[in-house]
Amino acid sequence: MTTTRTFPPDFIWGTATASYQVEGAGREDGRTPDIWDTFCAVPGNIADGSNGSVACDQYHRYPGDIALMRELGVGAYRFSVAWPRIVPAAGGPANPRGLAYYDRLVDALLEAGIRPVVTLYHWDLPQYLQDKGGWPQRDTAFRFADYAGIVAGALGDRVDTWTTLNEPWCVAYLGYGCGAHAPGHKSHPEALAAVHHLNLAHGLGVQAIRAAAGEKAKTSITLNLSMTYPATDQAEDVAAAEQVWRIANGVWLEPELEGHYPEQVFADTAHVSDWSFIRDGDPADICQPLSNLGINYYSPNWVRRIPGAVTPTAAEAGANGWVGPHPGTETIESLPPDGELTAMGWSQHPEGLRDLLVRVAEAYPGLDLVVTENGSAWDDTVAPDGLVHDPQRVAYLAAHIEAIGQALDAGVPLKGYFAWSLLDNFEWACGYTKRFGLFYTDYATQNRIWKDTARWYQQLVTTNAVPA
Ligand code: IFM
Secondary structure (H helix, E strand, O other): OOEEEEOOOOOEEEEEOOHHHHOOOOOHHHOOOEHHHHHHOOOOOOOOOOOOOOOOOHHHHHHHHHHHHHHHOOOEEEEEOOHHHHOOOOOOOOOHHHHHHHHHHHHHHHHOOOEEEEEEEOOOOEHHHHOOOOOOOHHHHHHHHHHHHHHHHHHOOOOOEEEEEEOHHHHHHHHHHOOOOOOOOOOHHHHHHHHHHHHHHHHHHHHHHHHHHOOOOOEEEEEOOOOEEEOOOOHHHHHHHHHHHHHHHHHHHHHHHHOOOOHHHHHHOOOOOOOOOOOOOHHHHHOOOOOEEEEEOOOOEEEEEOOOOOOOOHHHHHHOOOOOOOOOOOOEEEOOOOOOOOOOOOOOOHHHHHHHHHHHHHHOOOOOEEEEEOOOOOOOOOOOOOOEOOHHHHHHHHHHHHHHHHHHHOOOOEEEEEEEOOEOOOOHHHOOOOOOOOEEEEOOOOEEEEEHHHHHHHHHHHHOEEEO
């Protein structure tokens, strides 16, 4: 067999899921409701009116899913822990039955030779914390640190890497800014307060993990950085792209890795917030040494300054109900997606992944990077041969693997790649209507069915070379 590209021998190939999207067992073993249970109960919030109460039933079927991963040949499984299983009520105590589930999962993964890569927060905030205000409230960051310490204390001897938060961008901007995600608020001032308290939660969480699991614990955060290009090379569009970069990416990267917010972001958002929620000492708490940075990438964004648009006053900003995701960007618009769109309506630009990795690596030399999510949704069906043939997903994956190869060629210290997702699952506001899996989930039977993409990935990860 001829091959087109090989990867470093220690490169980690993995796959990923998240608790609410796959576990099910919504009320089992003491788990209490989270904000997604509440959000899903509101008619109209979820495309198919569904919720995560059963999902892929991984809570009961994890041995079968681990057997599949073993056959796939991946070296790591990135999953998340459901906070309301671990701390089901305000103030604790920790729930031993909740911890026992992750204990079993981690042991089974290790037995199968698969590294457990744990995310502590992939969006399932306990409802009791949202009842007190959720992420716009400072106290939530401290409660997160308590929870992180509990989990790290219980599993720290076996977990490979600890990721504090997954995609805080979505939490702040979709959850509190434009309302597309739980808890469904539409408030840019709340979104910016959430940004800061998520950053604080990350920093306090890293400290709590180290205190519980030891200084050697490998820590990380996963950011869905937006690769933002200017629509033209005109100065106003270039400036627009940099403004979007600051509010989408800089508000996480700079405090977490440099110890301060991008100065210009305060001016960009002055009509939205005075950022008075930042307290002395917060920057030092937020900026903690990390073992690596996780980056999720699906599609890039082209933006331009809207001709003639002016930034609203504070009063107008509060009154006009403008609810784009990024606070302070009322004078900027994104170009519509182009080319063949995935089932999510997202365009496909693998070079965006390469460019993003190169930009971050240049900004933070010496920091190891990992692609913690990348994948695509398509309208899969089971063929008469009982399998799923998904050439568009294979092509997407192959093109993005080539892009990470180019990033490695350019000297990016990229250490691993996790395909999103192990199996079709609950895709948030889209419910079960969008399928991202390497494996097809038959929700009626909970059978997992091989897609061609899973076979392609199997060949890649078992040979460490792109199939010709
Ligand atoms: O399914 C999500 C995941 O939970 C977070 N990153 C993006 C994926 C696809 O939308």
